[in-house]
Amino acid sequence: MDNYRIDSHKLMYHPDRLAAWQDGENIYPLYIEISPAGSCNHRCSYCALDFMKYQPRFLKTDIFLERLTELGAKGVKSIMFAGEGEPFLHKDMAAFVDRAAESGIDVAFTTNGTLMTRELSLRVLPKARWIKVSVNGATKETYTKIHRAPAEDFDKLLRNLKDAVEVRRKLRSACTLGLQLLLLPENHHEAVALARLAKDIGLDYLVIKPYSQHPQSRAREYSRINYGDYLFLRDELVKESTKDFEVIFRLKAMQKLGQDQKAYKTCIALPFWTYIDAGGNVWGCSMFLNDERFLYGNIMDQAFERIWEGKKRADSLTWVQDKMDASHCRLNCRMDEVNRYLWELKTPPAHVNFV
Numbered sequence: 001m002d003n004y005r006i007d008s009h010k011l012m013y014h015p016d017r018l019a020a021w022q023d024g025e026n027i028y029p030l031y032i033e034i035s036p037a038g039s040c041n042h043r044c045s046y047c048a049l050d051f052m053k054y055q056p057r058f059l060k061t062d063i064f065l066e067r068l069t070e071l072g073a074k075g076v077k078s079i080m081f082a083g084e085g086e087p088f089l090h091k092d093m094a095a096f097v098d099r100a101a102e103s104g105i106d107v108a109f110t111t112n113g114t115l116m117t118r119e120l121s122l123r124v125l126p127k128a129r130w131i132k133v134s135v136n137g138a139t140k141e142t143y144t145k146i147h148r149a150p151a152e153d154f155d156k157l158l159r160n161l162k163d164a165v166e167v168r169r170k171l172r173s174a175c176t177l178g179l180q181l182l183l184l185p186e187n188h189h190e191a192v193a194l195a196r197l198a199k200d201i202g203l204d205y206l207v208i209k210p211y212s213q214h215p216q217s218r219a220r221e222y223s224r225i226n227y228g229d230y231l232f233l234r235d236e237l238v239k240e241s242t243k244d245f246e247v248i249f250r251l252k253a254m255q256k257l258g259q260d261q262k263a264y265k266t267c268i269a270l271p272f273w274t275y276i277d278a279g280g281n282v283w284g285c286s287m288f289l290n291d292e293r294f295l296y297g298n299i300m301d302q303a304f305e306r307i308w309e310g311k312k313r314a315d316s317l318t319w320v321q322d323k324m325d326a327s328h329c330r331l332n333c334r335m336d337e338v339n340r341y342l343w344e345l346k347t348p349p350a351h352v353n354f355v
Contacts, residue, residue: 001241001246001248002246002248003246004130004176004205004246004248006207006248006250007248007250007251007252007253007337008252008337009337009338009341011030011272011338011341011342012341014030014077017030017075017272018345021271021272022345026271026308026309027271027272028074028075028076028308029076029271029272029273029274029308030075030076030077030078030272030273031076031077031078031079031080031272031273032071032076032078032079032080032273032274032275032276033079033080033082033083033273033274033275033276033286033334034059034079034080034081034082034083034275034276035081035082035083035084035085035087035275035276035277035278036058036059036064036081036083036085036087036089036090036093036096036278037057037058037059037083037085037086037087037088037089037090037278038052038054038055038056038057038058038083038084038085038277038278038279039054039055039056039057039085039086039089040054040084040085040086040089040112041086041089041112041114041115041149041153042086042112042114042147042148042149042153043147043148043149044134044136044146044147044148045145045146045147045148045219045221045222046136046146046182046184046211046219046222047217047219048212048214048217048219049083049084049214049217049286049289050217050218050219051214051216051217051218051289051290052084052277052289052290054084054085055084055085055278055279057278057279058089058090058091058278059090059276059278059280059300060280060300061092061095061096063280063299063300064096064280064299065095065096065099067299067303067304068096068099068100068103068105069099069102069103070303070304070305071103071105071304072100072102072103072104072105073103074304074305074308076105077105077106078105078106078107078108078129079100079105079106079107079108080107080108080109080110081093081096081107081108081109081110081111082109082110082111083275083276083277083278084277084278084289085278086111086112086114086115087109087110087111088109088111088115088116088120089115093120093124094120094123094124097123097124097127097128098127100127101127106129107127107128107129108128108129108130108131108132109124109128109130109131109132110132110133110134110180111131111132111133111134112133112134112135112147112149112157113133113134113135113157113160113161114149114153114156114157114160116131116133116160116164117160117163118160118163118164118167121160121163121164121167121168122167122171124175125164125167125168125171125173125175126171126173126175128175129174129175129176130175130176130177130178131164131175131176131177131178132178132179132180132207133157133161133177133178133179133180134179134180134182135157135179135180135181135194136181136182136184136187137154137186137187137190137194138187138190138191138193138194138197139190139193140154140155142186142187142190143157145186146184146186146187158201161177161201161203162201162202164177165177165201165202165203176204176205177203177204178198178203178204178205178206178207179194179198179203179205179206179207180206180207180209181194181206181207181208181209182209182210182211183208183209183210183211183227183230183233184211184222184225185222185225188230188233191208191233191236191237192233192236192237192240194206195237195240195247196240198245199240199242199245203245204244204245204246205245205246205247205248206237206240206245206246206247206248207248207250208233208237208247208248208249208250209250209253210225210227210250210253210254210257210332211225212253212257212330212331212332212333213330213331214287214330215287215330216287216289216290227254227257227258228258230254231251231254233249234249234251237249253332256331256332256336257331257332261327262326262327262329262336262339263339263340263343264326264339264340264342264343265326265327265343266320266321266324266325266326267285267320267324267326267329267335267339268321268339268342268343268346269335269338269339269342270284270285270317270320270335271317272335272338273334273335273338274296274308275289276299277289279298279300280298280299280300280301281295281297281298282295282296282297282298282299282304282307282308283295283296284296284313284316284317284320285333285335286334287329287330287333293316293319294316295312295316296308296310296312296313296316297310297312297313326339
């Protein structure tokens with residue numbers, strides 16, 4: 001089961017935007033991943049964006065609030081706050097959630113959860129759609145080793161999760177609360193225990209996700225994991241699912257890591273999403289951070305409309321379509337499933353009228 005379609009995509013639920021794209025219109029993104037803070041309070045052993053150096057930079061509040069209003073007016077449907085740092089390090093995160101909701105934008109978080117205090121949950125949970133917390137161990141020892149965090153952070157995290165569940169209940173919030181475990185040799189033996197822990201706390205799901213090597217990442221020790229060695233966990237974990245709690249074992253993502261080539265020849269998903277780093281830079285793809293060919297502009301200097309309809313973005317899209325070889329891209333990238341779906345639409349097989 002994967003009721004949230006975490007191991008797939010949801011683009012088919014936006015037929016109007018799809019139709020506009022097929023007609024050649026310059027559509028605005030449905031989804032944006034935004035890094036409000038460049039720094040992080042953990043130094044996880046697997047961190048994909050360690051090459052960004054955890055810079056102590058933060059989105060400027062007054063300008064970003066204006067941009068959120070603009071993004072909503074332009075048809076952006078969702079924002080996930082995550083990125084190269086810990087999003088809750090930004091002191092004005094609650095204000096960002098309020099403005100996004102006012103602008104008609106769904107908000108979500110991927111976070112390590114250690115800064116998600118009860119007070120912050122009271123501000124954020126009424127308007128956030130979902131919060132996914134990265135927890136890579138069911139014991140303090142394993143968690144501390146992988147997150148490279150102070151030992152007390154594990155207890156702090158558990159307290160924050162329990163408070164969030166209680167706050168959600170009291171406020172009658174519809175915000176989905178879940179955990180994510182990046183499956184590694186050091187923590188695979190604790191996956192079932194983590195599922196039981198999440199269920200006992202009252203969370204909605206646990207995602208079991210494979211590691212995917214970012215080409216720019218300095219972390220390399222997990223680049224050769226054979227997930228065939230861990231597929232036996234799926235049957236054990238599925239037993240922990242109930243009507244109120246779901247374990248999502250990302251089998252499809254694990255199987256794709258063993259494929260020799262991608263199902264598409266070029267990346268055509270870029271119009272549907274974008275990435276904004278903690279400095280306000282707008283990038284075509286998070287795999288190519290610091291690559292000027294994918295830099296569209298900066299929202300601290302320009303309105304998003306000027307960036308999205310500007311020459312730098314147009315030139316970047318042309319380069320991607322004409323010259324970039326998608327076979328060299330990161331496996332299981334953010335837009336992989338969307339690309340597979342769009343490629344089928346763009347290059348249909350024979351006899352498609354026989355539905």
